[in-house]
Amino acid sequence: MSDPEQTYSAAAEVGALRKRRTRWERLRILLKSASFSAWFGMIVVAIYILVAVFAPLLAPYGENQIFPGAYEPWGGAHVFGTDQIGRDIFSRLIYGARNTMGIALVTTILSFLIGGGQERWVSPSKRSDRRSGVWQRRFMEHLIRDELDFERHCDYLYYNPVKHEYAACPHQWRYSTFSDAVKRGQYDMDWLCVCERRAVRVPAFDGVNHDLIE
Numbered sequence: 001m002s003d004p005e006q007t008y009s010a011a012a013e014v015g016a017l018r019k020r021r022t023r024w025e026r027l028r029i030l031l032k033s034a035s036f037s038a039w040f041g042m043i044v045v046a047i048y049i050l051v052a053v054f055a056p057l058l059a060p061y062g063e064n065q066i067f068p069g070a071y072e073p074w075g076g077a078h079v080f081g082t083d084q085i086g087r088d089i090f091s092r093l094i095y096g097a098r099n100t101m102g103i104a105l106v107t108t109i110l111s112f113l114i115g116g117g118q119e120r121w122v123s124p125s126k127r128s129d130r131r132s133g134v135w136q137r138r139f140m141e142h143l144i145r146d147e148l149d150f151e152r153h154c155d156y157l158y159y160n161p162v163k164h165e166y167a168a169c170p171h172q173w174r175y176s177t178f179s180d181a182v183k184r185g186q187y188d189m190d191w192l193c194v195c196e197r198r199a200v201r202v203p204a205f206d207g208v209n210h211d212l213i214e
Contacts, residue, residue: 048097048100048101051094051097052097052098052101055094055095055097058094059088059090059094060088060091061091062091063087063092063095064087065087065091066085066086066087067087069086070082070084070085071083078090154181158176158178158181158187158191159202159203159205161173161175162192168195169192169194169195170187170191170192171189171191
């Protein structure tokens, strides 16, 4: 009986290589590819953690230890002086790392809990598409096709505050970037303006999917 024909599979080869790597090797490769900002952030966080854990050994005095002299100057027995009741400021800074890390940890946990709780109100259709409750349906799905399509979408966006009666004219909506577009020469300041009771003809916005923008 002949052996079955062996076929080459790049995915299988990559998977085999990945299986042979240990967790430490994968972590080392990941750290090598990390950017400078990522390394800087990890170093800062690591320093905070070390200071928070070893605060009793690093601090020259206790966290709430009070000395007779208040507002002592820098130097001598107190590197950064003392505060208004005589506590060593340098020791307080070291122990403060614990508060900083504790607040950051609690804030992160609350963010995950709140974010995870929002998923309870996601509709079944969104769950089937693996979408969260943050973005609108098909958000950013449209691709600008050409210059004319871009102009029509800009027209719709700048006219949208007028459509929803937030402003009488596009240039009156203070949160709009319409004034920047006027400076670039893309629009006139009186575009679709009714300030002087002028009759304007609102474009039909052909090709613009209103459901994707609203």
